[in-house]
Each structure stands twice: as C-alpha cells, then as structure tokens.
Amino acid sequence: MPPSLAAPASFVLGLHGRPSTGFLKDAPALLGAITKRLELKRPFYTILPTTPSGDVVVQSQYEDLGSVKLKKTTMEQWGHESVFCHNDLTPRNIIVKPCNSPDGRSDYQLSAIIDWEIAGFYPASYDLSLQDTYLSGGNRLISFYSLLKRQMKDLVPASSPQVSLLQAMEILFESRQRRLAEGSNIPAIIRQRFM
Template sequence: MADRDVTPDDSLLKQIFTTNQPETISIFLQNWDKCVFKAEFPRDGEHRHSTCVVRLEAENKNLQTFTTIASMQQIAATIIPDLVPQTLQVGKAKNAQRRMFHFSVIELVDGDLLEDVWQQMSAEEQSSVVAELVKALEKLHSVRLSDKWVKEILDKMLREESDGIMKGFEQPGAFGGPHTGFLNGGPALLDSIMARRKLNKPFCTIEPIVGSQDVGIQSSFKELGSTVINKSDMDKWPGEAVLCHNDLNPRNIILQACASSGGLSKHKLVGIIDWELAGFYPASYELSLQDTYLSGANRHVSFYLLLKEHMKDLVPRSSSQIVLLQAMELIFESQQRYLIDGNNIPAHIRKRFLESSKLARDNDPYVGWTRVPQDGPFSEYSSAAIQQLEDNVVEEIIAKRS
C-alpha cells in the first residue's frame, strides 16, 4: 500500500542533514523497504553540492550489503574519480516511527542518461562514448582485491559496520561483491549464479563429475546441451577477479552535451552510476552479464554490439574465462527457455526482441549476440516501436491464458 512506503520524513531528514535542510525533495523510487530521492539545497557559499541523491534502506538481519556497495563505489572513485559520483555520507537514521534505516548521500551527476540520447547521437559520437567507457573499464580491471590500498578502503568502511563481511574478504582466495557476498572458491561462484537465476522448478543442474573434482552443467532442454568445467579452471577464478561494475546498461551511464571545435554539440561520458552489483569477479563474468540485459535494461542493440566488440578485448582468452562464459550462457538461456514454456511475459518479450532485431548467438562466446552481414543495415527500435512490441506480446500471452 502507498501509505506504507518509505518516506523521508522530518526525523530522517534532520538526522541525515544536520546543519541545513533541503529546500525540496523529489522521489525517484519508493516501496516498503527502500526510498531513493533527490535533495536540493539553496545555492550558497556553504554548500559544495547543491543537489544530491539519498538512498534509504530499512535495516534488517539480511541487509549486509549497504556499506559494501558504498565501499565498492569508493574504490572505483579512486581509480576513475571523474566518472564515479562521490559518496558524501553513509550512516543510519530512525524515522518518526523509530524504524531504523541505512542511508547514503551521493553527489548528483548532471547530464542525460545514455538511454535517452543514444539515438540522437552520430555514429562517431557513439563510438567515442563507448571507447571512453571501455577505457574506464580497463582501469577498473587493473584493480585487485589483494591491492593494499583496496584493503585499506574496505577496512576503513567495513570494519566497524560489517566485521563479518570484512573477515570474509580477508580469507585467502576470496572474491565477490554485495550481490553475491564474498566467495571462497570457484564452485561458490557457480552456486551464486544459479541462486540468482533460481526458479520454482529446476531448468538445469550442476553436479560433480564422478571420479574427479570437475563439475558438469546440464540443461533441462536437450537442444541447449551441457558443459563440463574442470577444477583447474575454477581454481583460477579467484586469482583472475578484477573490479567490475556488472550493470553497464544505458540507464546507468550519464552523458553531457558540449560544444565541439566545429560549434556542434557533442556528447561525452561524465558518469557511471548504480554500483549495487559491483565487486571483484573474473572479467568474463561482467562480459556475460551484458548478454542478459538485452530487451530489458538495454534496448539499444547498436550500443550492445559496440560495447561487446570493445569489451571482449579486455577479457583474457584463457580456458578458465571461456568456460565461465559458456556456463553463464547455458544457465541463463536454460532459465529463459523454461520461462518461455511457462508463458512468462518478460521472457517472451526478450525472445521477440531478439528475433525482430535478427540477433543470433555467435559461436565465439566472447561475442555473444550478433547480426550476420546479409541481414542488411540495422534500424534501431524507437521507444514507440518497443512499446508496441511489448503490447503485442502481452496481448498474445493473455489470449493464450484465457
């Protein structure tokens, strides 16, 4: 119910902003446990940041990720400071009903979401922005959990608040992040991938190979097949883990239009937001996740194709990275196939989107979805066309159910 949604009441605002209260607030997201809002202050000499974004999340025994997300964002900000919003404050506060909330205050990055301006950009602009983005990723991928300065940031931000999480990250061979927790070995990564895709009924299985420490992944759908992952490859994943954002979709990339030398407006990359999925994983983990966002968080096929073309060069061509790509593809596509058979609407929308875009899986797992040259020039979907596609699918599914 709407009246039970989290609201930034006076009690919360006075604890978060102790010296001066915001003039206005605008709510972006709101439910029973969470609220994200923009706070605007009058512009004066006392405030470096006249506008900021505040995230509130109700405290509960399962909430062990809030400070970890802030720490991952702080690590990223150390490497690419011009592109990561500054975390101004992290803490706890109670509302008027004495309910406890975790909160973070983050600087607002001015600009446009890539999602809103991508189709207005020239091919040259698009290539330039993606090149900037991949350059930033390359810097992130140079960061390891074992780096001394990374451990210092984690220790400072997590020691007092989340001692158990810090101890997990300190274990030899640990990797991971907020959405998976810390992982203590390759099999744990596979378990977390399966847990994230879990449905009421199995769509594929992960089982040990008899007489070895290897594991086999078998899809419930014969045509999707199976794969075997050697223990030696799984053992390499912790050592290959680098800092990844893991959610590089057009809604999390901020651009600004600026005047070029010729006087024309040109977009440039100014921000990467939403670090909830960030953490330390093999680079192939992040590469594979891009394939799962098509038709949902990413509806710009040309952005996907361009980003994948550049990102694949950041991932080492090793057997360990290849088998992780194959495993993630098999798990995700098996899940989607199960959902399609069950008349799941988002799964059917994705299937129709891929078919209409004439996308097919490349034999190279680094490439993901691609188009063949004989399909001719690609015409990007407009927002209206996507909405029509979704409406058609919904209408068809409802008709089947009735």
C-alpha cells in the same frame, strides 16, 4: 615473499563477491551464487560432479543447448583472474556530456558511471555475460547492448577459465530464458522472437 607480507589463506580465497552478497571463498561458491540468482520454480539445468577431482558438468534440461564441463583447475583460475566489475552497466547508469569532436561535429564524452552498489570482484567474463540477462529485462536498447558486448569482448581475456565461465553462464541463461518463455514471461517471449 616474507611471511609477514603474505596474505592469510582466508583472504586469498575471498576473491569473488561484494559486500551486499558476501564474499565467496571459491569457484564452486561463485557457481552456486550464479545458479541461485537464476533459480526458478521448475528446474532448467543440472550440475553434475564428474569425478572425485572436483570437475563438474553444467547441463541444460534442453538437449539442443548442451552442456559444458568445468574442470576444477580451470574454475580455480577464476579467482586469480577476478577484476573489479560494475555488474549493472546499463544506459541509466552512464552519464555523458556533449563535446565537439576534432572535426567540429557534436559528440559525447563519458562523464561518469554511477550506481556502484552491486559492484564487486568477479571474473571479467561474469560482467560480460550479465549483459545478456539485462537485455531481457526490457530496460535495454538493443543498439547499446550490441555496442557494449562488442567493446567488452576486447576487455575480457580469452583465457580458458574466462571462456568456460562464459559458456556455463550462456547455458544457464539460455535454459532459463527458454523455461520462462514456456510460461507467460512476456520479456522472455519477446526476446525469443527477436534474438
């Protein structure tokens, strides 16, 4: 590529984020933003550097939830696999219109997706894992959640970087839910009983 067409290094690094939260320059910044959003008064996870190479281990405070090792080279791929994500795909943000199916039955067709204010560029697995956090908020129908997770699974690449981010977010989220359920968080307690 001619030097005049090459993106400046700072542009290439700013692959995660959105205007309201800022653009994150690298994978550790993305992981930091995720953990900050999930933070509680009492810790429920630790992030440990394992080697000078930049690998980290995300470990739950709950032994049965385990840990996941995130290799620096794998985390660096998150930026290369970032896509534009809605980040709030819930029933209230989906508009459908009635239509007739080819066999004459009543059906619905997607008309619009609204409320893009928290959209941004993230790994596709980030948007997929956010669905778990919305379920416990009490604003989600379990049937919609199950259908959306099933459909989104086919859209998210099954690459090692995407899988590692899903695993890390699952450990963080499940650890947080368990910590909340230890207290008096009603949605977390209800989720624990039904999931």
